[in-house]
Amino acid sequence: MNKIAVISMLSLIVGFTACSPDESVQTGEAQLNFKLEYGGNPLVVDAAYDYQSNSVRFSEFNFIYSNLKLLRADGSSVDLEEVGYLDFGDTNTEEAAVNGLNKSYVDLPIGSYTGISFTYGLDDSYLDKTPADFSTDNVLSNAGLYWVAWGNYIICKLEARFESNGDGLYDDASFQYHLGGDTAFRTVTIDREFDLITDGITSIDLVLDLRKILLIDNELIDPFEFNNTHTSDMEWLISDLLDNVQTEFVAE
């Protein structure tokens, strides 16, 4: 390479570096790991856990969230996602349960943060929406998440089967708690101080213990008595379960 070429390349590089500091906003990356537990242990889908005097296997847990954001000390916030969906149906190994479901968000302003907040469910701006309002690559187009009879999204499905007679088939009782309705959403705010930095990922575990969700008046819900939430006389249970979710998310 001749001298002139080298010099002109060098000046190009110098030119680039000279330009960059004013233009770039410094950004960082956050990773949120949503994890399920049952009585303090990682919850493996389809594995057996004690439940009152019975044994339980959870077969399904999924939920829709919206307005996910990070909260800053000055009261402002940084939006991460408008609508998202987490399906724990495949966390059927110990390893998958320990890892949880990981969501990564890049290009976030660096600095100090004080917490995370989201709507568990869809806020009321979605009340008149149906799957036909979305494209098949959007989770809200999913017919399985829409409750035709109620005209609402099913924002959370929690399903389990129980063993009490010892034959190992887990078909002695079950519950299908499908949460939906005009008021089936809660704002969850989780306090947690953390910094986002330029080089490095800030990873935060958001843990929900299903055993705590299923405690009503300090007693685990009886699946033999309450099998589902499909009728309007069960709205109280939808509401109680959502109230529990609202307070039981923990950041670790």
Added chain:
Amino acid sequence: MMKRVLIGLGIFIAACSPDEVVVVDGDLTNIPYQPVDYVIPQPAGFPSMAQPSDNIATEAGVELGHFLFFDPILSRDSTQSCSSCHLPELGFTDGKKVSTGITGAQGFRSSMSLVNIGYVNSGLFWDGRSPHLEAQAFLPIEDPTEMDNTWAAVEESLRNHPTYPEMFRKAFGINDKSEITSDLATKALAQYERSLVSANSKYDEVLASGDFGVFSDEELDGYFMFFDIEGSGLPDAQCFHCHSGAYMSVNDFFNNGLEALGDLTNVTDIGLGDVTGVFTDRGKFRATTLRNIELTGPYMHDGRIETLEEVVDFYNDSIHPALNLDVNLFEGVDLNASQRASLVAFMKTLTDTSYLANPHFLSPFN
């Protein structure tokens, strides 16, 4: 410029091997390539159909797929096309328990309906083994119980065909016959399949108008039970948990209790479990669409049930226990004879044969 290079190359090759017959006339660049997007219809009640960014349907692509779908050229002995097992008049199924390939060999699953197939956004087939239509279309060609061919042979036949090279040029802008590949053929087939949208059933009329008066009393009763509508005074049939929405499927996999699979150690057709390797997925199958269900019997993945009446009897009387029986069917279904008839009447409102009057859904060779 490209053309001249190609011609130059051709002469060069020809000059090097004078004794061999050298095909140098594969050039297609004199045929115009002017792709026009194909507008996929958007019926009331359906989500809009997302297409893969690397295979957006064009008029010429869909047309090519239309010909390929109905052309036996894809099978080893040119006796079977996709449409041999996906007949338009049977909701694009074949009316058999399980399908039969060119050698007479039987597969072990029942053919599946393809009208509105573009709305399936998860694994295709009864067991979900194919992630999308492009990937799916690779498989029947080389399946020994289906078309029993090789893709190399198909590519060869298509390249030497009098009209396909021009159609591939118009659909994908290839410059030379030699660029006809399995990749492009499957893309065209997928484009055509996404264009198979039809929604003119009685159920669609209700979805579009919101007027339930379109249903007869019997059909309306069936609707109430199917969707567990509260306050109708009728029992819940629980069907909507798995068959719902405009496409009438939630596109997910379940054990609906066809067999007593017990603790899942002895399962004949493992279904989804074979694809995921997950023990509790053994014996799960896709809850398929119920659109045109009146036309697509025999029913279930292995065609074990002949009629819709028997399907409803099965859900009513014979759901078998198993470690992974879906919890939505735990309580069982308890309908009397007239309620069972109403449920069947409702399912028949999902029949839409209007597309049979549309040449786009029929063989282009007739």
